[in-house]
Amino acid sequence: MSFVRELVKKAWESWSTRIGIIFLAILIILSILVVLTYPIDFGTRIWSNPSYWADSPRLAPPIWASFFTMAKIPTHTAFKLTQPTNIQVEENLILMEYSVETNYGYDDYPSFLHVLIKNVTFYSTKPPRIEVWISRPDNLIVRLTSFTIRGPSPIEEPPYHRYVESPYRIILTQDSTSILNLIYSLNKKYNSNITLDEVSIIGSEKLFFGYPSKLREKEFSILRGSYRLYVKIYVYEGLGSVGEVDFILGGKTYGLLGTDIIGRDLMMGLLYGFPASLMIGFLASVLVTSIGTLLGVLSGYIGGRTDTVIQRSSDIVLNMPLLPILIFFTFIFREFGMRFLLIILVLTAFSWPGLTIIIRPMVMQIKSSQFIEAAISCGASRIWIMRKHILPNLAPFIIAQSIFLVPSAILAEAALSFLGLGDPTLPTWGQILEQGFRSGAIYLGYWWWVIPPGILIVFTAITFLLITIGLEPILNPKLKTVI
Amino acid sequence: MKVNTRPERSKMIKPLFYRSLSLLLVAPAILLLMALTLGLTGISDRILVSMAEQTLQEVKKSLATQIHDPSALEAAIELRKEEIYSSYGLDKPWFYRMFQMIIRIATFDLGRTRVIKSFTGSQEVSEIILERIPNTILLVTIPLIFSAIAGISMGVKIASRPGTLLDRLTSYLSIISYTLPSWWIGIILIILFGFYLKIFPVSGMYSIPPPSDTFSRILDLIWHSILPFTTLVIVQIGGWIYSARMIVLNIAQEDYVNAARAKGLPEDIVRRRYILRVAAPPIVTNIVLGLSGSLGGAIITETIFGWYGMGSLYYQAIMTLEENLLIALTYIYTLIYISARIILEIMYLALDPRVRY
Numbered sequence: 001m002s003f004v005r006e007l008v009k010k011a012w013e014s015w016s017t018r019i020g021i022i023f024l025a026i027l028i029i030l031s032i033l034v035v036l037t038y039p040i041d042f043g044t045r046i047w048s049n050p051s052y053w054a055d056s057p058r059l060a061p062p063i064w065a066s067f068f069t070m071a072k073i074p075t076h077t078a079f080k081l082t083q084p085t086n087i088q089v090e091e092n093l094i095l096m097e098y099s100v101e102t103n104y105g106y107d108d109y110p111s112f113l114h115v116l117i118k119n120v121t122f123y124s125t126k127p128p129r130i131e132v133w134i135s136r137p138d139n140l141i142v143r144l145t146s147f148t149i150r151g152p153s154p155i156e157e158p159p160y161h162r163y164v165e166s167p168y169r170i171i172l173t174q175d176s177t178s179i180l181n182l183i184y185s186l187n188k189k190y191n192s193n194i195t196l197d198e199v200s201i202i203g204s205e206k207l208f209f210g211y212p213s214k215l216r217e218k219e220f221s222i223l224r225g226s227y228r229l230y231v232k233i234y235v236y237e238g239l240g241s242v243g244e245v246d247f248i249l250g251g252k253t254y255g256l257l258g259t260d261i262i263g264r265d266l267m268m269g270l271l272y273g274f275p276a277s278l279m280i281g282f283l284a285s286v287l288v289t290s291i292g293t294l295l296g297v298l299s300g301y302i303g304g305r306t307d308t309v310i311q312r313s314s315d316i317v318l319n320m321p322l323l324p325i326l327i328f329f330t331f332i333f334r335e336f337g338m339r340f341l342l343i344i345l346v347l348t349a350f351s352w353p354g355l356t357i358i359i360r361p362m363v364m365q366i367k368s369s370q371f372i373e374a375a376i377s378c379g380a381s382r383i384w385i386m387r388k389h390i391l392p393n394l395a396p397f398i399i400a401q402s403i404f405l406v407p408s409a410i411l412a413e414a415a416l417s418f419l420g421l422g423d424p425t426l427p428t429w430g431q432i433l434e435q436g437f438r439s440g441a442i443y444l445g446y447w448w449w450v451i452p453p454g455i456l457i458v459f460t461a462i463t464f465l466l467i468t469i470g471l472e473p474i475l476n477p478k479l480k481t482v483i
Numbered sequence: 484m485k486v487n488t489r490p491e492r493s494k495m496i497k498p499l500f501y502r503s504l505s506l507l508l509v510a511p512a513i514l515l516l517m518a519l520t521l522g523l524t525g526i527s528d529r530i531l532v533s534m535a536e537q538t539l540q541e542v543k544k545s546l547a548t549q550i551h552d553p554s555a556l557e558a559a560i561e562l563r564k565e566e567i568y569s570s571y572g573l574d575k576p577w578f579y580r581m582f583q584m585i586i587r588i589a590t591f592d593l594g595r596t597r598v599i600k601s602f603t604g605s606q607e608v609s610e611i612i613l614e615r616i617p618n619t620i621l622l623v624t625i626p627l628i629f630s631a632i633a634g635i636s637m638g639v640k641i642a643s644r645p646g647t648l649l650d651r652l653t654s655y656l657s658i659i660s661y662t663l664p665s666w667w668i669g670i671i672l673i674i675l676f677g678f679y680l681k682i683f684p685v686s687g688m689y690s691i692p693p694p695s696d697t698f699s700r701i702l703d704l705i706w707h708s709i710l711p712f713t714t715l716v717i718v719q720i721g722g723w724i725y726s727a728r729m730i731v732l733n734i735a736q737e738d739y740v741n742a743a744r745a746k747g748l749p750e751d752i753v754r755r756r757y758i759l760r761v762a763a764p765p766i767v768t769n770i771v772l773g774l775s776g777s778l779g780g781a782i783i784t785e786t787i788f789g790w791y792g793m794g795s796l797y798y799q800a801i802m803t804l805e806e807n808l809l810i811a812l813t814y815i816y817t818l819i820y821i822s823a824r825i826i827l828e829i830m831y832l833a834l835d836p837r838v839r840y
Contacts, residue, residue, distance in 0.1 A: 016655075312505050319509045319824060321816040323782055324797055328809065331801050332520055411664060415783055418666055419798065433667065437787070442670050443685055445678045454667035461662035469658070 007396045010473065017470025023463035031275035042272060043425040053263035054169065055246075057111040060254035061448050071107040076251030082244050085230075092237050098245040099230030104137075109205040109222065112174075112250035115231060118167040119243025120149060123158040124236050127151040131232040132170060132178070137225025138211060142185045144178035145170065167246075173204045182207045194218065258448035261439045266432065270452055273429040277410050277460055280344060280428070284409035287348040289402040292355025293394070297386055299356060300363025311360070314353030325350055326412065330421045339423035343413055351408075355401060359394065366393050400471035407461035414457050429453035502828055506821045513817050514585045517810050522577040530804055534597065535571045539564055584807075588814055594807040599799060602791075608811045612793065618688065619792035621708065623781040624774065626715035631770050633716075634723025639762070641724070642731035643754065653724060660721025669714045669787040676710060683710050686789035711788045726769055730762045768827055775823030 011017040039045065046052050057076060066073040084096040115132055122128050131146040152160045162168070172178045176196070183194050192212040199207065206220040213221035229247050233240075257267040299310035329346045336342065366372065366389070375385055416422060417430025418437070436442070436449035521527040542563050550556045565574075572580040587594065593608035601611040634657075641650045677685035684690065688707050694700050734740065735758050743757045744750075785794035793812065800808040 312508075315505050316509045316512050319506060319817070319821055320513055321776070321813065321820060324813050324816060325513075327782065327797070327801055328517065328813065329520065332524055332526060407662060411662070414664060415666070418664075418783060419786070433670070437666075437670065442673045443678060445674060447674050450667075450670050450674070454664065454670070457664060457667065458659070458662050462659060465658050465662060 004395070004399070007399060007471070011467070011470040014470030016466045020463050020466030020468075020470070023459070024467065027274060027278060027460060027463060030271065031278050034271050034275050038272060041425075043423075043427050047264065047269055047272070047427045048424055050262050051166070053259075053265075055114055055116070055248045055250075056259055056263035056265060057250040057252065057254055058259060058261055058263045059446060059449075060111065060251055060259045061446075062256055062258040063253045064256070065258070065448065066253055072105065073108050073252045074104075074106040074110045074249070076254045077102070077249040079247040079249075080244060081246070084233075084242070094235040094240065096233045096235065096242060097230055098233070098242075099228055100247050101226060101228045102249070103226050104209060104222075105224050107222065108252050109203070109209050110249045111252055112205065112248075113172040113208055113229075114246070114248040114250070115170045115172060115229075116167040116244070116246035116248065117170075117231070117242065118163055118246075120162040120168075120233075120240070121159050121242075122149070122162075122235055122240035123160070123238045124240075125152055126236040127160070128236065128240055129234040131234075132172065133230045133232065134182075134208065135228040135230070137223055137227065138189070140185050140189055142181055144172060144181055145175055163243075167244075173208065173250075179204055179207060186212065192218075257452055260432075260435065260446075260449050266449065266452065269427050269432050270429065270456060272427055273432070273453070273456060276340075276426050276428045277413070277457070280340060280413045281406040281410040281460070281464075284344045284347050284351075284413075285402045285405040287344065288351045288405050288409075289355065289398060291348060292352040293359060293391075293398050295352065296356040296359025297363050297390055297394075300360040301367055301382070301386055301390065303364075307360075310356065314356045317350060318353040318357065320350060322350055323415065326416060327419060327421065330416055334421060339421070340413075340426045340428075343416055343421075343423070344409075347409055347412055351405070355398075358401075359398075362394060362397070363390055366390050396471075400468060403464055403471065404468045407464040410457065410460055429457050499828060499832060503825045506824050506828075509821050510814060510817050511585070511589065513813060514588060514810065517813060518581040518585050521806060522581045525577075526804065527577055527581065527806060528573070530597075530806060531571045531573055535567050535573060538567050542567065584810070588807075588811055593811040596805050596808050598803055599796075599805055599808060608808050611796065611808065612812065612815060615791060615793045615796050618790060619781060619785070619794065621704075622711055622785060622788075622790050622792050623715065623777045623794075626712045627719060627773055627777045629712075630716045630719040631723050631773065634720040635727040635766055637720075638724040638727025639731050639759065642728040642735065645732060645735075650728075654728065657721030657724040657728075660718060661725065663718045663721075664783075665714055665718045666783045666787050668717050669711065669784060672710050672714055673787070683707075688790055711784060711790065714788075715784065723769075727762075727766060730765050731758060734758050734761050764831065767830070771823050771827050772820075775820045 012021075055078070060076070063075055079100040079102075081098045081100065085099045086097040088095040088097075117130065120128060127149040129146065129148045132144045133141065134144055135141045149162050152158070170178075179199055180196060183196065183199070186192060186207065187194060190212050194202070194207075194212065198218060202218060202220060209223060209227075210220035211223045213219055231245050233242055255265050255267050257265075257270060259265055295310050295314070299307045326343075326346055329349075330339070330343055333342050333346075372385060372389055375389060380388075413422070413428060414430030414433070417428050418434045420434055420438070422428055422431040422434065424431070430453070432453045433450055436446065436453075439446075439449075441447075441449045518527075539560075543560055546556060546559050546563070550559055568574055572583075584594075591609070593612070595606045596608055596611065597606075599611065600606055601614055603610075603614075605611070637653065638657075641647075641653050644650055672683075673685050676683045684707050689700065689703050690707075694703050740753060740757050743753050748757075781790075781792060782794035782798050784790070785792045786798050789795075793816075797809070797812050799805075800812060
């Protein structure tokens with residue numbers, strides 16, 4: 001393996017390769033972390049599953065974006081309570097209360113208010129009753145909504161379990177009972193005359209976290225101060241338990257990189273793009289390099305009719321218009337599943353000739369040298385010569401070329417994904433960009449959705465190009481200075 | 484023994500002929516490849532069957548108003564069905580139809596589309612393509628020429644002082660430019676100048692409604708093409724700078740250049756006669772290949788900017804599976820590219836005395 005050591009030594013002399021290798025190390029570490037921490041079916045079970053993202057705000061910009069506006073924009077907050085804050089036991093009745101208190105001091109309204117109830121168990125045939133309350137800084141206490149959990153069916157045996165698979169979600173800001181109750185209390189307290197029809201114009205979240213400041217114009221102001229949200233659960237005749245009660249205050253900003261139109265945390269998707277891109281890049285590069293090298297060596301060493309056939313076919317494939325052909329084949333075969341493999345295969349099928357054509361004359365040159373003649377006269381077989389003499393001599397060149405192929409594969413995959421031909425089970429940066437573009441992100445100014453994936457694509461491509469720059473003297477031995 | 488320094492003409496022409504022939508083979512190869520794919524996957528049959536069924540439905544409706552006896556109606560429909568299927572060529576296997584299509588398209592009888600229409604409402608593939616070509620030239624070719632000229636002159640300039648701060652800076656910037664995907668830069672420019680600053684339109688070629696007189700129409704078109712123009716220059720110029728610099732740098736380190744300097748020739752003459760003259764053919768090659776490749780390569784840029792060119796037409800054709808249009812467009816891209824390659828081969832032979840096969 002001396003040629004590899006030689007290669008690394010030579011490459012390390014160049015500044016750009018050093019920077020490139022450091023960048024590559026970052027990419028690889030991030031990829032390993034993602035692979036270790038993400039579930040295997042991340043693409044199908046989490047990323048492409050809208051119900052997973054039901055409790056995160058849609059189209060929320062990153063948290064740090066509010067630094068520029070100077071206003072205090074509500075961040076996304078989730079309160080998860082696994083234990084009741086208060087229990088009262090009366091005759092035949094247990095009252096469990098789950099309550100959270102929050103000091104609301106933002107300059108904007110939250111995007112929504114959800115209450116989630118998970119994993120309810122009860123024993124009596126009379127099912128538990130649930131009430132959702134809000135207590136506001138203006139001393140308004142409103143019972144927003146109440147309901148009874150579905151009772152046991154005749155064939156069911158206690159204990160009865162409810163909301164185990166998926167939680168019971170009350171979207172308070174869209175729940176007409178809650179809105180009606182709030183309107184009633186607000187109208188009474190502030191002498192206003194808001195009707196249900198006007199709520200869609202006013203915005204329901206303003207009813208929860210504001211008060212009618214100008215009665216005639218139906219204008220609302222934010223009511224800052226201490227809010228208490230609580231859920232009362234009445235369990236009848238004996239035991240019962242609740243797994244978890246969540247209060248989710250939808251932010252106007254979310255996480256470090258914001259969310260997209262179905263509330264997906266973009267940072268999660270972008271992080272997943274690291275292993276996905278590297279895998280596509282490496283796989284395509286390895287395939288193209290092996291096929292290209294194999295055909296180039298065969299063509300140059302065997303010569304004759306093999307040479308003619310290989311050279312003519314590589315000439316033909318090389319001169320086909322790559323992007324239209326890639327689009328055509330990916331589109332036609334897209335229904336057969338495993339689309340990312342398909343992209344890699346199509347990419348390989350039309351990118352090998354470049355390498356074959358460059359390698360052939362190099363092989364012919366090595367073939368005519370004296371040590372090969374010596375080996376032949378000693379009775380070495382063709383395969384032995386190709387393996388032991390020709391390939392090691394070509395190795396530095398092939399390795400350098402294969403690194404150069406990685407960014408082109410990543411860019412090609414991104415381009416295909418951008419045209420909507422990506423693999424939905426394997427979210428990549430190109431796909432996130434495509435969804436942003438298709439959803440009109442650029443015409444509506446959702447910059448956080450489309451700029452980061454592009455930066456990551458460019459960063460990854462530059463990493464590999466920087467490494468190849470340092471390898472330029474190997475590709476091109478005559479050249480003394482590069483950068 | 485007499486040494487012939489000038490090879491005979493026939494010795495130059497024959498390899499050129501073979502090379503051109505193999506290049507020309509690309510066109511039928513691509514037709515065959517696409518036709519086989521569409522045929523073997525059954526997609527071609529599927530398209531035709533759906534078209535035939537559509538026609539059959541209409542026929543059924545009109546027959547039902549004329550014939551009232553159910554069994555007679557059934558028989559009539561069966562008869563018409565066979566007629567319709569054979570008129571679409573579905574009575575014969577796909578390879579028969581595909582073979583005919585290849586011959587037809589190869590002889591530039593490009594056929595008709597199913598849905599996509601030209602701006603004037605025609606469904607002739609040749610008309611649809613012809614009216615898109617000027618738009619693509621406007622969008623792609625002008626920025627390409629601009630960035631080639633600017634990039635090459637900058638590349639040549641910085642190559643004369645390798646290793647300086649300016650050289651390093653330009654080289655790194657040109658690498659970044661090379662990796663920038665045109666669609667991403669397009670998106671950023673649209674968000675910045677179209678959405679936030681509202682200086683340029685976000686999409687399309689003309690305002691809606693377009694201005695009435697020719698002069699303001701041209702101004703409108705220029706206004707709409709500034710963002711795509713800037714996008715393509717940003718992503719292309721780096722490649723030109725870097726390749727020109729590498730070519731010149733390669734030649735500048737040759738021994739004969741050092742020899743010329745050692746002779747005491749002025750730097751200016753060394754540069755012009757010894758370096759740039761030799762660097763010209765590969766640079767010209769890049770330009771010709773870039774120009775011919777550009778007509779097919781703008782699929783994504785045109786889609787982003789809502790530009791009615793050949794690229795967005797190709798995308799439209801694939802999404803609606805317009806068989807005829809799809810194959811015809813690919814065929815034309817290929818023809819443009821291989822003709823440029825053949826012209827280059829001839830130019831090499833004429834220009835560079837060292838090139839012999």
